[in-house]
Amino acid sequence: MRPTTGPIRVLVADDHPVVRRGMAALLASLDGVEVVAEAATGEEALRVRRRVTQLRAADGRPLDLTIDAPVRLPPLPAAVEVAAYRVAVEAVTNIARHSDGATVRLTLALRDAGSLTVTVADTGRCTEPWTPGVGIQSMHERVEQIGGTLTLRTTPQGATVTADLPPAIPA
Structure with a gap:
């Protein structure tokens, strides 16, 4: 076995969701193994891998992105899905462009009453x-437009963007 400086990062791909979840759970239970993403097809896995390996921190180092999300999300209104996607992409992009850190954690979590939190x-x-620049302003506008809230928090240890998104769009 070769020595490693960190966990072995694994992308799980299988077209059957039960097999994929089982493989991910088994691998995640092993010491030194981190499941970083799941994909339904080999083609999707290659797209995910290409996209993640292209991410770079502001100083050129590879951006170490960990995604923590439920295997399956409930059906959400299209506007909520788009807002979640745009916040995630913009926040990770801002980190890559402006942060001196090279470690990012993207978390999707379901809350009470079906709301979705993107951190x-x-x-x-x-x-x-x-x-605030154009990116932060656009995140605020998109989230508030659907009745959600966006919170930005900075500390000497890092920064956090949190979007709390509603389970349904107010009429």
Whole structure:
């Protein structure tokens, strides 16, 4: 066995969701193994892998992105799905462009009454609050437009973007 400096990162791909979940659970239970993503097809797995390996921190280091999400999300309104996607992409992009950290955790979590929380956190030093630019403003607008809230938090240990999205769009 070769020595490693961190966990072995695994992308699980199988067209059958039960097999995929089982493989992911088994691998995640092993010491030193981290399941970083799941894909339904080999083609999808290659797309995910290409996209993740292309991410770079502001100083050029590979961006270490961990995604923590339920295997299956309930059906959500299209506007909520789009808002979740846009917040995740914009927050990770901002980290890649502006943070001195190279570690990012993207978490999708279901809350009471079916609301969805999207959290993106980095480990870059952050001694001052962010100055809102076009990206932060567009995240705020998109989330508020569907009745959600967006919170930005900065600490010396890193920054966190949290979007709390409703299970349904207000009429």
